[in-house]
Amino acid sequence: MKFRLRIDIPENVKRTIGIFLFVIALAWFFNSIGLPATMSKRPCSIHLFGQTERASIALNYSERDMNFFLPRIHKFDHGDDGITGMEFPLVPYVPAICYKLFGFNEIYYRGFVLLIIVAGLFLFYQLVYSVTKSYVLSLGLIAAAYFSPALIFYSNNFMPDVPSLGFVLAGWYYFFKFLRNEQNKKYFRIYWLLMLLGILIKITSFISLTAVIGLVILDSMGFFKKTSERGFLFSKNQKRTIIVGYILTILLVAAWYLYARWLSNHYKNAGFLLSQTVETAWAEIVGIWSYINKVHKYEYFTYEGYVLFGSLFTVLLLGYKFVSRLYFTITILILIGNLIFICLFFSQFHDHEYYIIPLLPFIFMLVLTFGDFLQRVSLRFSRLIYFAFLVILFFNLKESAAACKKDFTLKYEPKYIRWVSDFESYWDLEPKLRKLGIKNTDYTLAGFDKSFCNSLYLMNQLGYSFDEKISKEDLKKLIENPRYKYLVISDSTKFNAFYPNSFSQNIVTTHRGLIVYKLR
Amino acid sequence: MSVKKALRLFLFFICLFCMASCSRTTVMVDELMQGSGRTSPGGILVKDSVVKEHVFIRLDSTAMFGPLYTYHLQPEDKNKPIRLIITGKARDNYVRCNGTITYFLNDTASQYNWDGSNILYHITDLNKWCYFREEIQLMKNSSQAPYTKICVQAFLPNARGERFDLDSVNIKLVRTN
Numbered sequence: 001m002k003f004r005l006r007i008d009i010p011e012n013v014k015r016t017i018g019i020f021l022f023v024i025a026l027a028w029f030f031n032s033i034g035l036p037a038t039m040s041k042r043p044c045s046i047h048l049f050g051q052t053e054r055a056s057i058a059l060n061y062s063e064r065d066m067n068f069f070l071p072r073i074h075k076f077d078h079g080d081d082g083i084t085g086m087e088f089p090l091v092p093y094v095p096a097i098c099y100k101l102f103g104f105n106e107i108y109y110r111g112f113v114l115l116i117i118v119a120g121l122f123l124f125y126q127l128v129y130s131v132t133k134s135y136v137l138s139l140g141l142i143a144a145a146y147f148s149p150a151l152i153f154y155s156n157n158f159m160p161d162v163p164s165l166g167f168v169l170a171g172w173y174y175f176f177k178f179l180r181n182e183q184n185k186k187y188f189r190i191y192w193l194l195m196l197l198g199i200l201i202k203i204t205s206f207i208s209l210t211a212v213i214g215l216v217i218l219d220s221m222g223f224f225k226k227t228s229e230r231g232f233l234f235s236k237n238q239k240r241t242i243i244v245g246y247i248l249t250i251l252l253v254a255a256w257y258l259y260a261r262w263l264s265n266h267y268k269n270a271g272f273l274l275s276q277t278v279e280t281a282w283a284e285i286v287g288i289w290s291y292i293n294k295v296h297k298y299e300y301f302t303y304e305g306y307v308l309f310g311s312l313f314t315v316l317l318l319g320y321k322f323v324s325r326l327y328f329t330i331t332i333l334i335l336i337g338n339l340i341f342i343c344l345f346f347s348q349f350h351d352h353e354y355y356i357i358p359l360l361p362f363i364f365m366l367v368l369t370f371g372d373f374l375q376r377v378s379l380r381f382s383r384l385i386y387f388a389f390l391v392i393l394f395f396n397l398k399e400s401a402a403a404c405k406k407d408f409t410l411k412y413e414p415k416y417i418r419w420v421s422d423f424e425s426y427w428d429l430e431p432k433l434r435k436l437g438i439k440n441t442d443y444t445l446a447g448f449d450k451s452f453c454n455s456l457y458l459m460n461q462l463g464y465s466f467d468e469k470i471s472k473e474d475l476k477k478l479i480e481n482p483r484y485k486y487l488v489i490s491d492s493t494k495f496n497a498f499y500p501n502s503f504s505q506n507i508v509t510t511h512r513g514l515i516v517y518k519l520r
Numbered sequence: 521m522s523v524k525k526a527l528r529l530f531l532f533f534i535c536l537f538c539m540a541s542c543s544r545t546t547v548m549v550d551e552l553m554q555g556s557g558r559t560s561p562g563g564i565l566v567k568d569s570v571v572k573e574h575v576f577i578r579l580d581s582t583a584m585f586g587p588l589y590t591y592h593l594q595p596e597d598k599n600k601p602i603r604l605i606i607t608g609k610a611r612d613n614y615v616r617c618n619g620t621i622t623y624f625l626n627d628t629a630s631q632y633n634w635d636g637s638n639i640l641y642h643i644t645d646l647n648k649w650c651y652f653r654e655e656i657q658l659m660k661n662s663s664q665a666p667y668t669k670i671c672v673q674a675f676l677p678n679a680r681g682e683r684f685d686l687d688s689v690n691i692k693l694v695r696t697n
Binding site for chain 2: 016017020024409413414415418424425428432491492493510511512513514515
């Protein structure tokens with residue numbers, strides 16, 4: 001006679017335990033990598049250029065004008081207002097409201113970005129649970145997908161890629177809700193809105209929405225005839241809704257980017273890259289590929305991550321019989337979209353490791369597909385398969401987490417911060433300038449700054465920055481321009497080589513290697 | 521209160537407790553204070569103009585070193601990440617201060633690493649004492665780099681009229697587990 005102990009836990013208690021597990025795991029992981037200590041840090045480390053631009057938009061909203069449709073930046077390229085075109089500025093706008101309410105602190109910006117990705121991860125975790133019916137497995141799979149050093153580093157950063165991914169992950173959760181509850185239009189609206197926001201923030205996220213259109217086309221061709229109980233995936237009504245939503249998204253996104261371009265041209269201030277180049281020269285492509293292999297390979301995923309995802313994909317291909325056609329089709333469609341994007345804009349991957357982030361829905365869909373596969377296989381054959389996989393996953397995650405922690409710690413090391421972008425001296429210059437009676441509207445020249453507005457944003461001064469490439473004539477013109485009242489120089493020896501006229505009588509203050517001169 | 525509510529409340533407090541107790545464990549390995557931990561002379565000892573008994577270190581010529589602080593690694597430090605925390609006061613008369621705090625990891629035969637932190641980032645005012653704190657993560661004492669001691673020393677690579685003063689230097693070595 002066999003005895004089996006079975007405890008039936010009510011669904012809402014299970015749900016509470018699931019939430020508890022997620023919160024604990026996340027809190028433990030963030031603490032172990034030292035994320036809380038970085039929350040109130042000023043923009044620093046790698047890709048400071050892009051970080052300060054977004055942070056500058058938020059600060060200008062709160063200090064100058066809250067008009068959502070006129071984003072401003074600290075540097076006046078050629079225009080007078082600093083108004084510039086950019087991606088949809090929702091992410092800088094929310095922290096700007098917090099700056100207005102509670103005072104300036106970049107923790108609100110970092111916190112908002114972190115909140116979006118955590119919400120996205122949580123909803124996707126719920127989605128994986130709805131398939132696997134195991135919170136432990138869902139948590140493990142979500143952790144595997146999240147353990148990308150690039151994704152972790154930018155999780156509390158100023159770049160738009162992570163919020164876009166957060167919206168897309170949440171969007172997928174509501175897409176499946178919409179698929180299961182045809183009558184409830186609310187889910188479609190939420191799904192569509194989240195996807196739209198994701199795409200407006202980072203256009204690469206269009207891949208996920210296009211994958212849904214791919215599903216509609218395949219469904220119309222009878223691809224899901226055998227697997228779906230109804231004989232089809234989408235009803236006619238659902239198809240119509242999806243297509244209308246897709247067209248509307250294209251129109252809205254196109255409208256925003258046309259408007260952004262118009263803003264940049266009209267106000268003569270092009271702070272953001274609103275177009276991308278297609279690389280066609282073979283030698284260049286090979287060069288970029290070898291650079292990625294050398295520098296970015298383990299920033300995308302850890303070694304353990306590559307092994308895991310490669311294995312999952314291979315297992316899914318081998319065990320195709322037990323794979324959900326719907327989930328696997330979405331995974332493949334996203335993969336195709338990713339490959340097309342990579343082929344078209346390969347040159348962008350040279351210096352931008354974070355370009356991998358909007359392509360990550362593929363990994364999330366892969367783990368979802370695998371979760372479903374594992375559930376089916378373990379129910380069909382043996383529960384041992386499920387436990388064996390959990391053991392493998394545990395050791396894989398352990399190593400992966402350690403590698404992610406190493407990468408995250410390195411990127412916030414003072415030595416690394418100084419090496420990649422030497423702007424630490426500007427971090428606390430603003431209070432000193434204000435004490436001396438210098439207002440942030442007193443137009444300031446800042447040299448030498450290769451970025452767009454690193455120095456100007458960090459010291460919160462409106463004006464113009466220049467680098468070593470500036471000609472002597474242009475520098476002379478700038479200094480003689482009556483608009484500029486102050487000059488902040490990071491290297492006086494270098495500056496004197498350009499502009500031998502001595503300003504030594506006009507020094508207002510010095511600060512951590514910087515010299516502030518009064519021009520007039 | 522229903523059982524479900526009680527369970528939720530219990531889990532919430534467990535959550536809070538775990539979040540609060542998550543922290544990195546660190547062990548203080550050694551602490552070297554200016555004057556007590558030095559193993560070789562270096563720099564010029566200058567008497568304070570206000571408190572005559574108090575002395576600080578001055579570096580004022582090219583390639584001048586300050587006193588050397590040495591820590592010999594213990595068996596329990598093997599393969600453990602060590603963090604060097606240097607605090608103190610610095611003063612300089614040159615805007616782009618050249619003064620650095622250097623560290624080197626070596627054994628009797630080889631030197632595995634030589635690096636430093638520029639004090640420039642801490643000099644907020646010229647000719648005034650400015651407090652500083654520098655944290656440096658040292659490489660692991662592994663089979664590839666079997667160093668036996670950690671040395672810390674102030675260094676002025678380039679002077680040209682510059683006076684780099686250091687006072688109340690405290691060097692902590694912390695082992696992260």
